[in-house]
Amino acid sequence: MGLEELTKKEQIINFARHDPFLKISDIAENVDTTPRYVRTILSEANISLMELREKYARNMEERLAGDKSNLQQATIKLLEKDKDFETGDISINKIKDVEFDDLVRTKPQERLYKIVQEKLVDNKVYGWQEIITYLSSGINQERLSNLNSLYELFGDKGINNVKFRNNVIQVEAANPILETRLNFKGEENLVMKSQRVILIDKLPIGIENYYFDANSIQLVFPGELVV
Secondary structure, rough: OOHOOOOOOHHHEEEEEEEOOOHHHHHHHOOOOHHHHHHHHHHHHOOOHHHHHHHHHHHHHHOOOOOOOOOOOOOOOEOOOOOOOEEEEEEEOOOOOOEEEEEOOOOOOOOOEEEEEEEEEEEEEEEEEEEEEEOOOOHHHHHHOOOOOOOHHHHHHHHHEEEEEEEEEEEOOHHHHHHHOOOOOOOOOOOEEEEEEEEOOEEEEEEEEEEEEEEOOOEEEEOOOOO
16 A cells, blocks of 8 residues: 555645654645645644654653663573674665555655664674665665664654564574575574564554574563463
């Protein structure tokens, strides 16, 4: 589903929530309507760009301060202790969107990309994160090199509204690419794959795949496990 398939009202609300720093005139131009109509729709939906901007700023301050109030999270732990974690370089490739037609393009000019970052421990790759999403066609390696997290890619889409759906975890045999990336040398080359859909305001805007060497990590779930 593309943004063009939404109604004008839905597009206006979508733009406002994803990027509250847009001007009324910018939203009107993107949706091909008038500033007066944009103001009317936002008013009817009880949406204030000023309030959204203030909320965005507060949430960003909390993120930068390292707020970790939500501790009910599954955790990946290395079996080896006292190791130094690092993030590797980020690579990006444009891909065809035929297989990902369920993802939403929030701006007409965006193109589908696959972004990959290796996860290192003591300079050895133990896992890698892959995100498939629509981004501005003008994105470049310089911007990627300044990211602390791949989730910062969604900053202009409403990073503080990012949620996830359907985290599916499975263990499978590593394909040749994973064997090379994870530097497997034994016979039992297994990876743990975690896949989930990335949502912004309930819209599916990306797919995240995490791959780990299944022989070097453990997955810890908080609370009760229902089977």
